[in-house]
Structures are given as C-alpha cells and as structure tokens.
Amino acid sequence: MTAPVAIRCEDLGKRFDDAWVLRGVDLEVRRGEVLGVIGPGGHGKSVLLKCLAGLLTPDAGRVLVDGEDLARLGPLGLARVREQYGYVFQNYALFDFMSVRDNVAFPLRQQAHLPDAEIDARVAARLAEVGLAHALDLLPRELSGGMKKRVGLARATVGDPAIALYDDPSAGLDPVTSSKIFQLIARMHARRPDAATVVVSHDVDRMRAICDRYVMLERGRVVFVGAESALGDAPEVVAAFFGGAERAPTGGG
Amino acid sequence: MNGALEATLRAVGGPLVAVGRHVFDIYSVFAQVVTALLKGAVRWREVFRQAYLIGNRSLFFITVTLGFLGLISVYQVASQIQRILPDFTMMGPAFIQLMWREFAPTITGLMVATRVGSGIAAEIGSMVVTEQVDALRMCNADPVRYLIVPRTIASAVMLVMLTIYAVLVATLAGMALADVVFDVSPSTFVSLQLVSPRDVALGLVKAFSYGFWIPIVAGQAGLAASGGSAGVGWATTRAVVSSSFAVILLDFIISGIGYAVFNL
Amino acid sequence: MRRLLMAPLSSVGRSALGLAETIGGATLLFGRILRALIPPRFDRDETWRQLYGVGVKSYAIVVVTALFVGAIMVIQTAFYVRRTGATSLLGYGVGFTVFAEIGPILIGLMFSGRVGANTTAELGTMVVTEQVDALRALAIDPIRYLVVPRFVAMMIMMGLLMVLGDGFAIIGATLTADTLIGVDPSVLISSLLESHLLDEYLLGLGKALCFGVSISVLSCWFGLGVRGGATGVGRAVNNSVVANAAAIFFIDFVVGWLFPVGL
Numbered sequence: 001m002t003a004p005v006a007i008r009c010e011d012l013g014k015r016f017d018d019a020w021v022l023r024g025v026d027l028e029v030r031r032g033e034v035l036g037v038i039g040p041g042g043h044g045k046s047v048l049l050k051c052l053a054g055l056l057t058p059d060a061g062r063v064l065v066d067g068e069d070l071a072r073l074g075p076l077g078l079a080r081v082r083e084q085y086g087y088v089f090q091n092y093a094l095f096d097f098m099s100v101r102d103n104v105a106f107p108l109r110q111q112a113h114l115p116d117a118e119i120d121a122r123v124a125a126r127l128a129e130v131g132l133a134h135a136l137d138l139l140p141r142e143l144s145g146g147m148k149k150r151v152g153l154a155r156a157t158v159g160d161p162a163i164a165l166y167d168d169p170s171a172g173l174d175p176v177t178s179s180k181i182f183q184l185i186a187r188m189h190a191r192r193p194d195a196a197t198v199v200v201s202h203d204v205d206r207m208r209a210i211c212d213r214y215v216m217l218e219r220g221r222v223v224f225v226g227a228e229s230a231l232g233d234a235p236e237v238v239a240a241f242f243g244g245a246e247r248a249p250t251g252g253g
Numbered sequence: 254m255n256g257a258l259e260a261t262l263r264a265v266g267g268p269l270v271a272v273g274r275h276v277f278d279i280y281s282v283f284a285q286v287v288t289a290l291l292k293g294a295v296r297w298r299e300v301f302r303q304a305y306l307i308g309n310r311s312l313f314f315i316t317v318t319l320g321f322l323g324l325i326s327v328y329q330v331a332s333q334i335q336r337i338l339p340d341f342t343m344m345g346p347a348f349i350q351l352m353w354r355e356f357a358p359t360i361t362g363l364m365v366a367t368r369v370g371s372g373i374a375a376e377i378g379s380m381v382v383t384e385q386v387d388a389l390r391m392c393n394a395d396p397v398r399y400l401i402v403p404r405t406i407a408s409a410v411m412l413v414m415l416t417i418y419a420v421l422v423a424t425l426a427g428m429a430l431a432d433v434v435f436d437v438s439p440s441t442f443v444s445l446q447l448v449s450p451r452d453v454a455l456g457l458v459k460a461f462s463y464g465f466w467i468p469i470v471a472g473q474a475g476l477a478a479s480g481g482s483a484g485v486g487w488a489t490t491r492a493v494v495s496s497s498f499a500v501i502l503l504d505f506i507i508s509g510i511g512y513a514v515f516n517l
Numbered sequence: 518m519r520r521l522l523m524a525p526l527s528s529v530g531r532s533a534l535g536l537a538e539t540i541g542g543a544t545l546l547f548g549r550i551l552r553a554l555i556p557p558r559f560d561r562d563e564t565w566r567q568l569y570g571v572g573v574k575s576y577a578i579v580v581v582t583a584l585f586v587g588a589i590m591v592i593q594t595a596f597y598v599r600r601t602g603a604t605s606l607l608g609y610g611v612g613f614t615v616f617a618e619i620g621p622i623l624i625g626l627m628f629s630g631r632v633g634a635n636t637t638a639e640l641g642t643m644v645v646t647e648q649v650d651a652l653r654a655l656a657i658d659p660i661r662y663l664v665v666p667r668f669v670a671m672m673i674m675m676g677l678l679m680v681l682g683d684g685f686a687i688i689g690a691t692l693t694a695d696t697l698i699g700v701d702p703s704v705l706i707s708s709l710l711e712s713h714l715l716d717e718y719l720l721g722l723g724k725a726l727c728f729g730v731s732i733s734v735l736s737c738w739f740g741l742g743v744r745g746g747a748t749g750v751g752r753a754v755n756n757s758v759v760a761n762a763a764a765i766f767f768i769d770f771v772v773g774w775l776f777p778v779g780l
Contacts, residue, residue, distance in 0.1 A: 055387050079393045087391040093384035107392040155388075268577070309524060313532045314759060321766040325773040329618065332777045347597075355593050363626055367758050371634075375751040486638035489754045493630035494578055501623070505585045508592045513697055517596070 003030040006066065006163055006196035007052055013060030014047055021047045022220045025061070029196045031162075034189055036211035037200040038241060044220040045200045046090060049167050052198065053087055054078055065163075083111050086161035090168045092148040094140040094155075100127065101136045104155045111159065126154045130184055146177035153181065157188045164188065166199040170206065182206040204242055216241065275495070282473045283466075285397040286405055296403055303407035308415070311368050315415055316422055318364055322356065323423030324430050331435045341435060345442030348427055349420070353448055353456040354517075357419040358412075359504050362463030365412055366496035370471035373404060374492030377475025378485040386476065396476060404468035412464030413457050420456075455517050459507050463500045470496040539760055543738045549660050550668050550734065559665035567670035575631045575678060582627045583620070583682035587689030590614045591705075595698045607700060608708030615686045617717035617778060622769055624682045625728035628675060629761035633736035636667055637757040640740025641750040649741065659741070668733040675729030679722050716778040724772050731764040 005028045012025040022044045029035050029052070037045050050056040051063055054070040063070045065081050073081060086107075094103050104123045108114055114122075127133055130150040140148060149169065157164060166185060170178035186209065189197050201207055207214075208228065216224040216238050224231075224238040231239055289295070327348060334344060377400055380386050386396045424443060431437035471492040478488035511517035553559050594610030614620075640663065643649050649659050687709070694700040739757035743749045 050387070053391060055390060075395075082391060082393055085391055087388070089384040089388060091383055093388040095385055095388070096383075106394070110392045110394050156391075309528055312525060313529050314763065317763050318766040321770040325770040326618070329773055329778070333613075351593070354596070355589075363623075364762060367626070367630065367762050368755075371755045371758055375755060379748065379751065483638075483642055483750075486642065486750045486754055489751055490630070490634035490638055493634055493758050494627065497626060497630050498578065498582065501582055501585050501589070505589050505592075508589055509693075509697055512592050512596065 003032045003194075005029070006031050007198075008064045009048075009051070009061065010064070011061035012048075012051060012058050012063060014044075014051055014056060015059050020220055022051070022058075022217075023060075025217075025220075025222055027215060027222065027225070029163075029198055031194050031196050033212045034185075034197040034199060034210050036207045036214045037198060037217065038202055038204060038207070038214055039217035039223075040241075041202065044217050046167055048217065049087075049165050049198065049200050053085055053165055054082070083159075084162040086156035086159065086164045088149075088152050088156045088164075088166045088169055090171055092140070092145075092152045094143075094148055094151055096140050099137050099139055100132065100143070100151050103140070103151055104158050107155060107159055122158060123154075126158045127151075129187075130154045131180075146173055146181075149173065149177075149181055150184065153184055153188070157191075160192045160195075162192070162195050164195055164197045166197070166201075168200050168202075170201060170203050178203060178206060182210060186210045278477065279470055279473045279495075282397055282401065282476070283469050285395070286402055286469055289395075289398040289402045290406075294398060294402075295406065296399075299403040300406045303404050304411050307365070307369050307408055307411045310372065311365055311411075311415060312418075314368050315361055315364050315419055319357065319360060319419045319422045320426045322360060323352075323426030326356070326423075327427035327430050328434065331431060331437075335435070341431070341437045342441060343447075344437065345428070345431065346444045346447040349424055349443070349445065350447040350452055352420050352423050353452045355456075355504075355508070357423060358416045358456045358459040358463065359500060361416050361419045362412060362460065362467070362500040362504075363497050365408065365415065365464070366467050366471075366500050367493055369408060370467050370496035371489050371493045373468055373471040374475040374478075375485060375489045377401075377472055378478030378488040381476060381478045382481055382484055397472070401468055401472040404472065405465050408468050409461050409464035412460045412467075416456060416460035451515070451517055455507070455511050459504060462503050462507060466499050466503060467496045470499045535756075539735070539738070542742065543734050546660075546664070546738045546741075547730075547734045550665055553658075553661045553665045554669075559661045559669075563662065564666035564669050567666045568674060571632050571667075571670045571674045572677070574635065575628055575674065576681065578627050578631050579624055579678045579682050580685050582623055583685035584689035584692075586619060586623050586682075587611065587615055587686030587691075588693040590619060590686075591690040591693045591698065595694070595700075604700060604704060605708045605711070607694065608705050608710070609712040609714075611687075611690045611705070612709045612712055612714040613717055615690070616683060616714055616721045618721075618769070618773075620682055620686055621679060621721045621724040621728065622765060624678060625675070625725065625732070625765045626762060628671075628678065628728070629732045629736070629765065630758055632671060632674075633732040633761050634754050634758050636671075636733070636736040637740040637754050638750060640737060641743035641753045644741060644743045645750060664733075664737045664741075667737060668730070671733035672726055672729035675725045675732070676722060679725035683718065683721070720772070720776055720778050723776070724769060727768050727772055728765055731768055732761050735760050735764060 007029040009025050009027040012022055012027070013020060014022040025048065037048060039045055047056060051058055054063070054073075057071055065084075068077070068081065070078065070081065095106065098106065101123055104127060105119050108119045108122065124133070124136065127136060130153060132147060132150055132154070135143065135147060135151075140151070143151065153169070169181045169185060173181065182203075185197070185199065189195060189210070199207060199211065213227050214224065215222060218237060224234045226234075228242070231242060327344070330348065331341065331344060334341060377386070380400070389396050389399055428439050428442045431442045432439055474488045474492035474495060478484045590611050591607065594607055594614070597610070598604060598607050640649075643663075649663075652659050652662060691702045691705055694705045695702050736757050739753045739760065743753045
C-alpha cells in the first residue's frame with residue numbers, strides 16, 4: 001500500500017527564452033517520503049523546485065497538488081494550497097529588513113490566525129530547536145551563513161508544513177554545518193511524518209541518511225527515479241554521480 | 254528585398270512589442286494596487302516609514318534643484334522684461350502662478366522619480382534576485398500589496414508636501430535674485446494676486462498623481478529584475494527612465510484635461 | 518524626537534561631504550580626459566561604437582519626451598494667451614521655454630537616466646568583475662580606452678539629440694495647438710519664426726553640450742568608483758543619476774547667467 005501522492009508532475013517543461021531548462025518531467029512526491037533531487041549544477045533542479053511550489057509557471061505539462069492544477073488555481077486557490085508549503089531557499093532569502101524573530105514569525109502572522117503570545121512562543125521554541133535561541137533580535141546581516149540557513153529552515157518549518165521543499169540546504173556551508181543542517185531536516189520530517197519532503201542537493205553522502213527515493217536530472221530531463229537499491233539498473237551517469245560524489249563532491253548550484 | 258523589409262519590420266516592431274508588454278505589466282501592477290487599496294489592506298506603519306524615507310532622501314536634492322531653477326527662471330524672464338517693458342510688478346505673481354501650475358510639481362516629480370524611483374527599483378530588484386520576493390509569495394504575502402502599496406501612498410502624500418516646499422524654495426530663490434539683480438522689492442515679488450485655488454489644485458493633483466504612479470512604475474521595474482546583480486543595475490536604470498517619462502506623460506494628460514475641460 | 522530633528526541635519530551634512538568628494542573627483546577625471554584629448558590619443562573604433570550605442574539607446578526616449586514637452590508648453594502658454602488674446606505670443610512662449618530652458622533640462626534628465634545610468638552600471642560592473650584591473654595589467658589606460666570614447670560620444674550625441682528634440686518639440690506643440698487649442702499650425706509656426714529665437718536656440722544647444730560633458734564625466738566617475746560588489750553597482754547608479762540631475766540644474770543656472778539672452 002503506497003502513501004497518497006502529494007505532488008504530481010505530468011510532462012512538465014520550463015524554458016527561459018529559447019532554452020528548455022526542464023523537459024518532459026514526470027514525477028510523483030508521496031506523503032511521508034523524503035525525495036532527493038540530484039544532478040549536476042545548472043541542470044534544472046532549482047527550477048523544478050520552484051515549479052513544484054507554483055513560483056514558476058510551466059511552459060508545458062502541469063503540476064498537480066492534491067489533484068489540483070497549480071496553474072489553474074488563481075490567486076486565492078494558490079494561497080490556500082501554499083499554506084501547506086514550507087520552502088527553504090538556496091540563498092536563505094531572509095527578509096533583510098526584519099529581525100530573526102520577525103522573519104520566523106512572518107508565515108504564522110500571514111497564514112494562521114493565532115494570538116500573538118502563541119506566535120511568540122512557537123517562534124522562540126522553533127529557534128531554540130535549531131540552536132538560535134540567542135539570536136532572536138539580530139538582523140540577517142549580522143548572522144553567519146550557517147545561522148542564516150538555520151533561520152531560513154526555522155521560518156519554512158515553523159508551521160509544520162505538509163509539503164517541505166529544501167533548495168540546496170548545504171550550499172556554501174562547511175562539512176560540519178552541512179551535517180547539522182541535514183540532521184535538522186530529518187528532525188523536521190520526524191515532527192510531521194506524513195509530510196512530503198523534497199531536498200535538492202548534490203551532497204549525495206548526506207542525502208543517503210535521510211532520503212527514501214531519488215530523482216536525477218540531467219540537462220532538464222529525468223534520467224533516474226527510484227531508491228538507491230535500484231541503482232543497479234540505472235544508466236552509467238547516475239551510478240557515476242552516486243559513486244563520484246563519495247570521492248569528490250561537485251560544486252556549483 | 255523581402256529580407257530587408259523583414260529586418261526593418263523586426264527592428265521597428267521588436268522595440269514596439271517590448272514597450273507594449275512593458276506598458277501592460279505596469280498596468281497590471283496598477284490594477285493590483287487599486288484592488289488592494291479598495292480592499293483597505295494597507296500596512297500604515299510601513300506607509301509612515303516610507304514617507305519619512307522619501308522626504309529625508311529628497312529634501313536636500315529638491316532644495317538644490319528647485320533653488321537653481323527659481324534663480325535662472327527669474328533671471329531669464331527678468332532679462333526679457335527689461336528689454337521689452339521695464340515693469341516688473343507682474344513678474345513675481347506670474348512666476349509664482351506658473352510654479353504652482355507646472356514647474357514645482359513636475360520638476361519635483363522628476364526629482365523624486367530619479368531619487369526615489371531608482372531606490373525603489375534597486376531595493377525590490379535585489380529582493381527579487383535574493384529570492385526574498387519568492388519567500389514573500391510562499392508566505393502568501395502578495396509582493397505588490399506588501400511592497401508597492403505602502404510606497405504608493407507614502408510617495409503620493411510626500412510629493413504633495415514636497416511640491417508645496419518646492420514652490421517655497423523656488424519663490425525664495427527667485428525673490429532674492431529679483432531683489433539683488435533687478436532691484437525688485439520682495440514685497441512686490443511675493444504676491445499671490447494671480448494664484449487662484451484652481452492653480453493650486455491643478456499643481457497638487459499633478460503632484461499626487463506623479464507620486465502615486467512613480468512607485469508603481471519603478472516597483473514593476475524592480476519586480477521584473479532577473480539575472481543576479483547585473484539585473485538589479487538594469488532594473489534601476491529602466492526605473493529612472495520609465496518613471497521620469499511617466500511624470501511627463503501624466504503632466505501632458507492632466508494639463509490637457511485641465512485646459513480643455515476645466516478651463517485651467 | 519532628537520533623532521527626528523538631527524536626521525535631516527546629518528543627512529544634509531552627509532550630502533555636503535559627498536558633494537565635495539564628487540566635485541573634486543569628477544574635476545580630476547575631467548582634467549585627465551582633457552589631457553587625453555589634447556593631443557587626441559584615444560581609441561577611435563571604441564568611440565564610433567559608443568557613438569552608435571549612445572544614439573540607439575537614447576533617440577527614442579528623447580523624441581517622445583520632446584513631443585510631450587512641446588505639447589505641455591503649448592498648453593501652459595495657451596493658458597496665458599487665452600486671457601490676453603495675443604495669439605502671436607504662442608510661438609514665442611513655446612519657442613523660448615523649449616529652446617532655452619525646459620527642452621535642454623528635460624532632454625538632459627532623460628539622457629542622464631538612459632545613457633548616464635547605463636554607463637555607470639556598465640563601468641561599475643567592469644570594476645566589480647575586475648575587467649578594469651585586467652586592462653591596467655595589459656598596460657591599457659582605462660581613461661583613454663573606456664572613458665574618453667564615452668565622453669566624446671555623449672557630448673556629440675547630446676548636441677545632435679538637442680537639435681532633434683527641438684524639432685520634435687515643435688511638432689508636438691503644433692499638433693497640440695491644432696487639436697486641443699484650436700490654433701492653426703501655420704499661425705503657430707509663423708509666430709515662432711517671427712520671434713527671432715536664434716539666440717535662445719544656440720543657448721539651448723550650448724547647454725546641451727555642457728550637459729553632455731557633465732553627464733559623461735559624472736557617470737564615468739561613479740562607475741569607476743564602485744566599491745563593494747554587486748550592491749555597490751546599484752548604489753552607484755542611484756548616486757550617479759542624482760548627481761547628474763543636480764549638475765544639470767546647476768549648469769543650467771551658470772550657463773544661463775553667463776550668456777543672458779535677450780539683453
């Protein structure tokens with residue numbers, strides 16, 4: 001018995017000017033699973049994630065969330081669907097005019113109609129959980145890269161979203177901090193075991209600890225879908241990526 | 254032959270299509286702003302913060318530019334009057350009237366378009382390329398409503414204030430020059446005998462409209478930024494030209510309607 | 518409260534300091550440009566490319582702006598003419614304001630917004646991406662190679678655009694007079710020609726050339742002075758357009774003062 005599908009892509013395509021960044025992508029993200037999206041930098045991983053969130057509109061095919069086509073929802077419908085989402089951006093995307101506390105409280109204030117005291121308590125608890133209890137009143141520019149990443153993670157998951165998207169959570173971080181970030185992703189998933197989680201990264205080693213299945217993109221096309229145990233049947237490039245990553249992680253984003 | 258024709262059409266048509274799309278994008282931001290205003294969803298605290306920033310950024314700039322404009326306009330007009338009819342009694346009143354009707358609002362509008370419009374585009378553009386605008390969307394905070402609406406209200410109100418200040422600065426500068434160079438006493442120069450409430454209303458309507466549209470045009474340029482830090486630079490330059498041009502276009506429309514419909 | 522009172526003062530102080538730095542730096546740059554021009558030693562090919570690029574970028578906005586400036590000025594003049602009934606003054610009013618004063622200022626502002634801002638962004642990006650350092654490493658003087666061609670191109674193009682703009686402003690004025698005000702084009706044109714505005718026309722042209730000089734020097738100065746990476750470019754563009762606008766009004770005053778027309 002497989003879990004229900006949260007997001008389904010059908011023949012998804014996206015182009016910028018005349019260059020197709022994604023082509024013919026068919027994909028399912030199920031509730032309760034952690035799906036890893038891997039592949040070389042610049043081959044459409046981040047674009048795929050933005051399409052899954054409705055931040056980019058596909059030029060071909062469609063993206064269904066709980067069976068509803070994102071492109072046909074309209075602003076109100078999209079707002080309703082997005083209340084399920086948590087999104088960790090590659091470059092943190094912290095609001096630079098707000099303190100850490102306000103950044104993390106922002107989605108709660110926008111979406112849930114909670115009393116202020118309740119919001120404050122949840123924000124403080126979540127920031128303590130990611131190890132930033134001391135940084136409540138700092139501004140984003142006063143934080144290190146790892147701290148910003150953790151604030152971004154706290155902001156995305158403070159509402160315990162049903163769909164959590166992580167865009168290259170360890171980009172630009174040192175190995176120790178990267179491991180901590182991946183531990184936090186695992187912990188957030190454990191808080192809501194029925195959540196559908198998608199992690200984009202090329203850090204295959206660390207993804208092994210949390211991902212149930214993988215999708216590999218190359219030049220905008222899906223070249224592999226499945227668990228690592230299915231790698232035996234996969235094309236050579238995929239095996240090389242998994243194997244090669246053990247020796248020398250690839251750079252870029 | 255056909256190739257040359259096609260190349261010509263493409264050279265002429267390409268920019269036209271681009272301009273058309275640009276105008277449509279600006280109009281759609283305008284429609285979203287109006288919708289948000291009608292729904293009354295305004296963050297007043299942010300409006301006050303933006304108003305303070307706009308005033309603070311433009312005050313010195315407007316003092317300098319309108320001061321020089323007042324000096325040179327009076328100098329040139331007085332030189333003409335000296336040649337034709339050496340009677341300076343109507344110079345001051347006509348100068349003040351023309352400042353209200355046309356030059357104070359429009360030059361102030363152009364200065365705010367330059368100073369504040371470019372700032373808005375840079376600010377919003379860098380929020381776009383650092384994905385902060387995407388983050389707003391994911392939190393269901395509409396970027397137009399969240400970022401542009403407070404700026405439109407703040408800039409419309411501040412442009413009205415700054416226009417009144419601009420009339421004052423230009424009049425004081427013109428008065429000083431008329432006194433020192435042409436020996437026209439300040440009491441002769443500063444007279445409101447030609448200024449009717451209708452002139453003041455025309456000027457303030459212009460100022461309000463410029464102020465309302467500048468953040469829309471500049472904000473749209475910022476939201477359309479793409480491609481990293483260079484993209485922010487291009488968005489900024491586009492915002493300066495588009496919002497300055499919006500001021501001139503609005504000036505033409507309001508002056509034309511004022512003249513044809515309201516006898517202004 | 519104290520902060521509220523001090524903020525405008527400190528902002529004036531900061532502006533004054535920035536002003537002093539800008540004037541000093543831009544004057545030095547202007548001196549180096551002149552040294553490269555006499556005797557002329559700079560990149561000819563690059564100058565032609567710049568001339569073409571500057572013209573293509575700016576002619577459309579200048580033409581459209583000029584059309585509307587003529588239209589606006591004819592409406593403002595008509596307001597006074599309607600009261601006095603002196604239709605023959607319509608051409609004089611439009612010609613005087615457009616040729617001598619408002620035409621150069623508005624075309625200068627548009628040119629600064631389009632070309633000046635672009636130049637600052639372009640040079641600033643070259644500085645940030647170390648292309649300017651690369652030129653120096655090849656023993657190529659950035660002033661001669663990058664700045665002087667832009668200086669020559671912008672000055673010449675500002676003059677040409679002013680001639681073009683004056684023409685289109687008259688077209689805009691004529692169209693508006695015909696449709697909105699009910700004055701026949703021939704009446705406006707003959708009243709314009711009878712006003713003997715050659716001095717005003719030349720004054721405007723002179724102002725435009727000076728604006729071309731100030732816009733090129735200032736926008737190159739702000740572009741080459743970019744510090745602090747990507748955000749620095751945005752800030753420099755912002756400062757550049759503001760300084761250019763202030764310079765336009767200042768120069769307009771100085772030139773108008775030195776060469777009074779109609780005396």
